[in-house]
Amino acid sequence: MRFLDSFLGKIGGWVLAGLNQSGGMLIFFLKSLFWLLRPPFRFRLLFRQMEFVGVKSINVVILTGLFTGAVFALQSYYGFAMFGAESLVGSTVALALTRELAPVLTSLMVTGRAGSAMAAEIGTMRVTEQIDALTAMAVNPIQYLVAPRMLAGIIMLPLLTVLTNYIGILGSYVVGVKMLDISEGIFVQNIYTYLAMTDITMGLIKAAVFGLILSVVGCYQGYVTAGGAEGVGRATTRAVVLACILILATDYFLTAVMF
Amino acid sequence: MEHAAITVKNLFKSFNGQNILNDLSLLIPRRQTTVIIGRSGDGKSVFLKHLIGLLKPDRGQILIGKDDITVLGEAALNRVRRKFGMLFQDAALFDSMTVARNVAFPLREHSRLKPKEIMEQVLFRLDQVGLNGAENKMPSELSGGMRKRAGLARALALDPEIMLVDEPTTGLDPIMTQAINQLLKETQARLNLTSVIISHDLRGAFYLAHSIVMISKGRVVAQGSPEEIKNSGDPFVRQFLEAGLEGPPEAS
Ligand SMILES: Nc1ncnc2c1ncn2[C@@H]1O[C@H](COP(=O)(O)OP(=O)(O)O)[C@@H](O)[C@H]1O
């Protein structure tokens, strides 16, 4: 009984803490949105963040796309070969990539690279009073720090996902056509037949939502950092874990709604 | 008489159920230096952050001139904030920007100066605090004393009426301490500023202050001219002075 009580108490505590966090994050998001839509518009900061979130993620995204497409082609080939449907490998990979794998994997990779950096950077600014300094100089820190990062996430993740799509399909082409000798014409033809424009756009909409999630979670965890350098470390870890979980959970609901 | 620059009435603030400011009331006179002394953890920084609206009190009023900033919205509060320059305890320089960019920051945000004029201003301010030649350094390349100077240059960039300074000399060697104190005194006199300085360093406090305020446990326990404080019979003040001026050097 006593064990059960303390167990339930713990779970209750987690649930409350979770609700508290999500509430805080939601308010934070709404504030960021509010400040994003008000002048002054800081294009220079936006471009810098777009470069950081997008351009600097290109290498990571290329590798992710290449190996995902390649391994997925390999796996589906073994399955399809059992009933002589090897020609469907290309279209299967293309569908899975555009609808699911590319937006999710790209976002998870960028979370690890840029979401964590946002938490660390803003967290450091919090504990060294740089955020207070902004406020004291009559500059709203949410507008200055968070709004550009949030917008950069929303803009760049779909673009990166387009890249992942291309590279992933290229990877599956190399494995399927060059290594496993699937006929090139059929491989490509099936992709055109089965892949619809909505598959791609839905995937890109997902990516935009994930970009929003990873930047808001990263910025929020940084923003509420307390407790010096150690606190910054905790904030960074929490930003990555939380953003990844939220991305995966949101993916389920978006998929359920969209397809 | 001219009304006070800052009037604080019955300020209360608690964190997690712990009272940090406890019915604190205080008048800060215009165009003078007021030095706030007290023990570590007694709420001095918390108090200073209230003056510029970084923290909101649980109860009480803070009048800057005649505006009660505890009830102002963000936009109005920001108008009041532009009267202030603040030097934080560890300078709080933006570590992603060069020293020059740090000093230029308030000018770029709030003045209509052209980039060239801003650069001139920046060099002039850096010269004033004895940092010529450091404009292209990053904050991480500066010593503690240089960071304080750069922070001071940034705080003064927009010609504030009121300067807030949190422990300008804590952690500095005695020579740098003296240099910073001189700089603060000169600056106050030259610009005729209202200046509020928190200090652990009693010698510095007596050197700088037109009036000294002693805070303990979140309220004012003594206020007066340096002479009055020096001759105070209050046992708490005496104990603090004896420890600070005659006892072993304080590790702060
Ligand atoms: N944002 C905060 N949240 C919780 N507690 C705080 C916060 N800021 C300050 N405190 C607490 O208030 C007390 C006074 O702090 P402070 O004003 O920094 O002291 P000092 O007089 O040394 O400047 C300390 O116990 C500190 O832990």
Ligand SMILES: [Mg+2]
């Ligand atoms: Mg302090």
